[in-house]
Amino acid sequence: MATAAAAPPYAETTPVGAPTGLWSWITTVDHKRIGILYLYTSLFFFVLGGVEAVTIRAQLIGPNNTLLNAELYNQLMTMHGTTMIFLAVMPLSSVFFNFLIPLQIGARDVAFPRLNAFSYWIYLLGGVFITVPIFFGLAPNAGWFAYAPLTDRIFSQGLHIDFWVLGIQILGISTLAAAFNFITTIINMRAPGMNLMRMPMFSWMAFIVQFMVVLAFPVLTIALIFLQFDRFFGTNFYITSNGGDPLLWQHLFWIFGHPEVYILVLPAFGLVSEVLPSSAKKALFGYPVMVYSGILIGFLGFGVWAHHMFAVGMGPVADTVFGLTTMLIAIPTGVKIFNWIFTLWGGSIRFTTACKFAIGLVAVFTIGGISGVMHASPPAVLQQTDTYFIVAHFHYVLYGGSMMGIFAGIYHYFPKMFGRMMNERLGSWHFWLNMIGMNMTFFPMHFSGMLGMPRRIYTYDAGQGWDVFNMISSLGAFLLVPATAIFIYNFFRSKKHGPVAGPNPWDAPTLEWSIPSPPPEYNFATIPVIESRYPLWDVTHPDRTADIPHTTEGWDKAESAAHAAPVHEETGMKTAKELGIPMPLPTAKPLVTAIAILILFGGLLLTHITGLKVAVAIMIGGGLMLIFSLYAWLTSPLE
């Protein structure tokens, strides 16, 4: 491994020509820097959600524990779910969407760089908006899926639910803006020759996820607007005493909520599909099937929402339909598992930390998948739903699936992001502690659930047969604390002192590894020409890609090879200006616009504190600020 001193000059760990200083981060529109902002922010929220989880487990370590009272527990439980889903796992996926999509498809930035910055800032502000109340005992307290009519003002006075309704709306703006941005980017900005079936698998999964976001989040927005109107303007969408229908909320929420599960897990599937081939020195097995199964999961994901509602009494026909569609979705998911295993089959597997986490996903997500099929049988799920069995299931999916994949992605792409390698020894500790802790925490929950323990209870009585399982779960959760601490330490230490990585430390086949680490602000000095799925292996290991069909589309192989690999050595030291590449101008206007939206929503919240006059005044102020900042943004030149 090269050390910093011996590294070739292009392997500097600061991108060439990159501006420095706080202001440069505030005004950045560079997709890579925005990705890194997402990384820090979402890791912070991941740790926060983890602290909430560990506190919850500390309360549940034994029966009749009094560490937390009911009110505080309910807030922590709600915030743990909300934080992990909306503020940690989704933005951790966004890290890779931002950082990787342009690099993988051979683009110099996303389609709308300033909109991208706006997405980040509105995420940050929305995250702060929904998180801060926990420090005042005012956090949302109705669970992450906030079932009506508990969330109506009749049953939830105080600001708790107001923060949730408005906070999630703010976060939804961020997600939707980002989704349209990435869809446009992938459709329009692929390098010449990069047709869809040559796109790296992560970009494919990201592509599918953006469509799911675009179709699912508006439904959540509608559900939230109804709730917001119930709470602020006296409508009766969900208020049962006035004839409202609480099941309307459940249907709307889960039409969003189930696709959301795949929104959370497909990016991780994509990352694993990147890590395994370079670890096994072998192309991804069944690439087209992986693409189709991803699309199928995305498509079926919209037809299964009511399997969250088998206990509400929808009747035998609806139960049958949603049971069967839910079973169907297991097939494309299983196909992915087998394709990953056969990617490894016949390979030469190097167990890097990234590879371990990727394999960990395959091994552990399978358990979540199997318990998922158990939930597809409506009569059986009547004994499982809303118990700890469900808690076990979705943590195997979201921790064993999403988080394992994201960790794999972080270890794999850290060298590309920061130009240095993460420590493999610490990484191994992180992996094994994580694996043991995670299984210790969540596996016993299968038992406590089937032995009758409801979820979302702040305490339980002695003598119910749940004590041992809860004790093991709590100890397992405590084990995840050192695991995560080791990861964070490794992260910051490696960022400063890790060995210099060079452009392609993993001998990986895709485009992002052809440019220096970290990449220059313009990414590609010359836009590469693509003629296969694995442009780098075409040059370095032609044997590995020989039988994958190549088409030339007007370029011959030699020409494309000349473009793809050695570009960085000639131009890596040059800035965009020297190369004559136009770059978008840095600007703080997206941030100002995001602040204006926060003021707008915050003003609405104030109607419940200060009364209407002050609130309307603030909202008008926020609205004017929004109009002016948008005007300034839209009339200022991009480049």
Place this chain on the structure above:
Amino acid sequence: MNRKIHWRPFAHAAVTAGLLLALGACSQEYPNSTFNPTTDFNTDIIALWDSLLFWGTVVFVVVEVLLLWTLWRYRRRPDGPEPTNVHGHTALEITWTVLPAVILVMIAIPTVRTIFRTQAPAPAGSLQVEVIGHQWWWEFRYPELGITTANELYIPVGRTVNFQLTTADVIHSFWIPQLGGKRDLIGNRVNHMWFTPDPAMTTQVFNGSCNEFCGTSHANMKFRTFAVQPNEFESWARHQKSAAAYPVAQESTGALAEAQQEPAAQDSATVAPVAAAPSGFTADSGYAFPAADLPDFARPHTPLPSGLTFTEGLTGDAERGRQIYSRTACIGCHKIEGNPISIGIIGPNLTHIASRTTIAGALYPNDTRHLSLWIKNSRVMKHGSIMPTLGKGEHDPITGAVINTGGLTDQEIADIVAYLQALK
């Protein structure tokens, strides 16, 4: 019991199977297990679960063995061969698409059959029970028998019970894990669920709980189900539909009370004393599950919250208690059949409160100490409790106020407790 094995994450299948066997043997240790075929409903569910667990285990073993073997076989070795050059295999792809589909069909067929069987209308002649969820307690009504009770459900073994589930406020979910699946209680609609307890079952108690998050004290919304023999149920029902056992003093109630009480009084007069009654039967109050026979899991162990005190050694007077009860806030929410002024319906029906083993949503045992403290400051006893704090000088944790005027002294509370304890 080989519990230690749960530390090993990959022993999924073996452990579950082992546990299932063990559970049959020691249901006392897992009193809320879902694996006991106590009703037709639960037997159906267990049959499905068994097939799900079997196929799940098969898939799990196949995947993990294949994965681990691949990892071992194709680990990178210094002298290892270069990877073989395979990028796909159509026959394999079809295989692992079709095989899971076949397994799913085998799960789907019994699933669909069970859906339609368990959701068919309840058989004629079922015992009708209305379950009404409240934040955070359960109301049970037997419309055919004219009984309203709270937090303790009696059902006869061998007879189908048809539950009609509604809610007074937010969504709740009704679940007795030992007896079958759960069903939500949703505003503006009536849900149904039915099952038939095994006729061969001995008289026993099961814990139940609310399973849909319903606000602050969701965890404290529990109940007990007593599955009893038919003759026990008959005796219990006959007594429960009678008016309160504690006589209403004539001078203070007047004609209205008499008019109301008359049919009920006749009823209670017809309760025949059971000669040489077995456990649980009493001459004057019909059958009730004997408190002394309650297993440990059905006795609440909730610790008393700190900071609550009650004057020691007070003796309550039931008649004085009745008078205090009848002129204070109690009557606004509670009903006591036979006490003509106590007609509230917001809180639990107290007609036969002394026949119950627990109070406050099965959070505390129904004894003098807990009942006294409950009346004194229920909001400290149970987070979020809607019943107001009543004790003089007590701090109401929800409103933040200290109760002064109108608050009950310890002696007054002791009197009310004496009255309530007379309501067998």
